[in-house]
Amino acid sequence: MEREQKTSSASHVLVLPLPIQGHINPMLQFSKRLASKGLRVTLITPTSMGTSMHQDNACSINMEPIFDGYKEGERAATAEEYIERFKATIPQSLAELIDKNSTSQYPAKFIIYDSILPWVLDVAKSWGIEGGPFFTQSCAVTVLYYHTLQGSALKIPMEEKSPVSLPSLPQLEFSDLPSLVHGPGSYPGIYDLLFSQFSNIDEASWLLWNTFNELEDEIVDWMASKWPIKPIGPTIPSMFLDKRLEDDKDYGLSLFKPNSETCMKWLDSKEPGSVVYVSFGSLAVLTEDQMAELAWGLKRSNTHFLWVVRESEKQKVPGNFVEETTEMGLIITWSPQLKVLAHKSVGCFMTHCGWNSTLEALSLGVPMVAMPQWTDQPSNAKFVADVWQAGVRVKVGENGMVTQEEIERCIREVMMEGERRDEIRTHSEKWKKLARMAMDEGGSSDKNIDEFVASLNACNSNSTKSPDQRP
Numbered sequence: 342m343e344r345e346q347k348t349s350s351a352s353h354v355l356v357l358p359l360p361i362q363g364h365i366n367p368m369l370q371f372s373k374r375l376a377s378k379g380l381r382v383t384l385i386t387p388t389s390m391g392t393s394m395h396q397d398n399a400c401s402i403n404m405e406p407i408f409d410g411y412k413e414g415e416r417a418a419t420a421e422e423y424i425e426r427f428k429a430t431i432p433q434s435l436a437e438l439i440d441k442n443s444t445s446q447y448p449a450k451f452i453i454y455d456s457i458l459p460w461v462l463d464v465a466k467s468w469g470i471e472g473g474p475f476f477t478q479s480c481a482v483t484v485l486y487y488h489t490l491q492g493s494a495l496k497i498p499m500e501e502k503s504p505v506s507l508p509s510l511p512q513l514e515f516s517d518l519p520s521l522v523h524g525p526g527s528y529p530g531i532y533d534l535l536f537s538q539f540s541n542i543d544e545a546s547w548l549l550w551n552t553f554n555e556l557e558d559e560i561v562d563w564m565a566s567k568w569p570i571k572p573i574g575p576t577i578p579s580m581f582l583d584k585r586l587e588d589d590k591d592y593g594l595s596l597f598k599p600n601s602e603t604c605m606k607w608l609d610s611k612e613p614g615s616v617v618y619v620s621f622g623s624l625a626v627l628t629e630d631q632m633a634e635l636a637w638g639l640k641r642s643n644t645h646f647l648w649v650v651r652e653s654e655k656q657k658v659p660g661n662f663v664e665e666t667t668e669m670g671l672i673i674t675w676s677p678q679l680k681v682l683a684h685k686s687v688g689c690f691m692t693h694c695g696w697n698s699t700l701e702a703l704s705l706g707v708p709m710v711a712m713p714q715w716t717d718q719p720s721n722a723k724f725v726a727d728v729w730q731a732g733v734r735v736k737v738g739e740n741g742m743v744t745q746e747e748i749e750r751c752i753r754e755v756m757m758e759g760e761r762r763d764e765i766r767t768h769s770e771k772w773k774k775l776a777r778m779a780m781d782e783g784g785s786s787d788k789n790i791d792e793f794v795a796s797l798n799a800c801n802s803n804s805t806k807s808p809d810q811r812p
């Protein structure tokens with residue numbers, strides 16, 4: 342498993358993501374940046390991810406599997422059950438890994454853990470290792486969770502669905518708030534998980550964030566007045582941004598198998614800017630009725646479409662839809678999303694506004710039609726449409742459904758020639774430039790990464806506890 346890294350005497354950092362695609366991608370990508378700056382990085386891959394992941398061999402970091410309570414292929418019935426077993430198993434597995442490392446040539450100095458696994462910090466500290474959480478969602482959304490937890494400015498359950506005004510944030514309607522803020526009853530296990538991010542935030546020495554200063558400037562300033570936060574994103578492979586890391590062309594680790602060849606060939610055959618790319622990420626589950634509205638909305642828009650429908654969702658596509666749209670569209674089960682967004686034929690991204698997809702579209706200058714589903718996505722959609730003005734957001738009907746007419750209207754607004762389309766394109770291009778600048782040499786995120794690396798290199802002495810001090 343172990344690969345050659347740039348510097349043999351480098352500080353060693355462990356990185357532990359929750360094993361879902363939207364968390365693996367940014368943490369793996371950040372790991373690559375750290376490795377490019379001379380650190381030795383080990384990405385910890387919980388066993389449930391399996392060994393059959395689709396892995397890019399050019400990846401510059403080490404991977405170390407640890408037991409998370411599940412054998413490859415074994416699945417928990419619910420997210421809550423998975424997290425429970427994960428939490429019961431990982432501390433021991435992690436302690437064994439840290440122990441193994443401590444007697445090696447490269448004892449770990451620091452652990453970067455997914456912010457929704459705050460208890461990792463306690464395990465690390467008991468071994469004399471420092472740690473810091475990595476936040477995979479926006480600063481704005483985290484601030485909203487923070488205010489909810491404080492219970493003063495934002496109280497749940499919300500009795501009145503009136504607009505909310507909070508420091509450093511634009512005025513937000515009820516429908517702009519993360520779905521979990523609507524109340525613990527909505528998603529019990531996940532609610533606890535997201536709110537636990539704050540349980541020991543004051544004990545962490547670095548808070549690393551997949552965002553960039555320019556994108557969330559006022560919010561970053563507000564947070565920086567409370568915590569040592571460091572925006573280090575967008576965590577997109579370098580070849581799509583600053584192009585400084587030649588081998589960094591892809592995320593490199595996928596839990597799904599992309600239909601790359603079919604997809605890129607199909608895109609090559611289309612006119613520039615003529616395709617709507619549609620994807621709702623790795624987790625979203627639409628109702629059968631909503632899938633049907635989406636399908637017929639795509640048909641009504643009369644535009645070419647490339648639609649990602651995961652294997653588990655395929656049976657919801659209306660029976661006659663594929664035959665009726667063979668000339669217009671292609672449905673695939675997973676795409677090489679960054680390559681798709683960077684393709685000249687793509688003119689618009691219809692997205693659920695997962696934070697990675699949002700950052701990817703902004704970084705590649707692709708205008709969006711935002712169709713949020715749950716968790717942080719409504720707030721991301723609010724920013725996309727009204728703050729960054731890089732797209733439009735669908736209106737949800739009273740029955741919670743987005744109609745085919747509404748989907749058609751939004752796609753046309755972003756795709757069809759006219760003032761509105763030009764405005765959105767201009768804003769999208771602006772964010773593309775700013776994202777690139779943030780990651781390029783001397784950019785805001787690049788400086789933060791340098792600062793983090795320098796601080797680790799400065800603690801030259803091995804701080805891992807000696808055998809008789811270990812727990």
Ligand SMILES: O=c1ccn([C@@H]2O[C@H](COP(=O)(O)OP(=O)(O)O[C@H]3O[C@H](CO)[C@@H](O)[C@H](O)[C@H]3O)[C@@H](O)[C@H]2O)c(=O)[nH]1
Nearest residue numbers: 362363366477620622623624649675676678695696697698
């Ligand atoms: O066909 C596809 C579809 C997606 N992706 C990639 O998969 C990732 C998906 O991440 P994201 O857009 O954030 O969506 P989710 O998978 O839904 O991510 C979960 O995690 C995110 C980070 O915490 C949250 O913002 C989301 O709301 C939550 O659903 C992105 O990097 C995409 O490039 C592909 O490569 N191919």
